[in-house]
Amino acid sequence: MKRRTSAGRAEEPARKATASAPLKVARTDSFARDFKGLPKEIQERTEKAILRLGQNPSYPSLRVKKMQGLSDIWEASVTMSNRLTLHRAGEAIILRRVGTHDILKKEVE
Numbered sequence: 084m085k086r087r088t089s090a091g092r093a094e095e096p097a098r099k100a101t102a103s104a105p106l107k108v109a110r111t112d113s114f115a116r117d118f119k120g121l122p123k124e125i126q127e128r129t130e131k132a133i134l135r136l137g138q139n140p141s142y143p144s145l146r147v148k149k150m151q152g153l154s155d156i157w158e159a160s161v162t163m164s165n166r167l168t169l170h171r172a173g174e175a176i177i178l179r180r181v182g183t184h185d186i187l188k189k190e191v192e
Contacts, residue, residue: 105137107175114178
């Protein structure tokens, strides 16, 4: 059933989101090295963020956004001061780096 907008145009109603298959997540060697150097608490929070990324990359607390100046690299929040970087390859997410905001500078280098 179509409805009319205030301008008189017909539009389709919004469809409810359906559950989709979780995305596969892979880790680069750089990510694994960075992860090992994190405090245990941040490692646990990183794992939780990765799980959310695989289930729903648009999850609000992840604050996923494209990195400026880099064509296919994105960043996501682990905590207010820790980030991880990633890129998408088909139906997979490739984790690149993880750490404090300074880790983002390494993506540009």
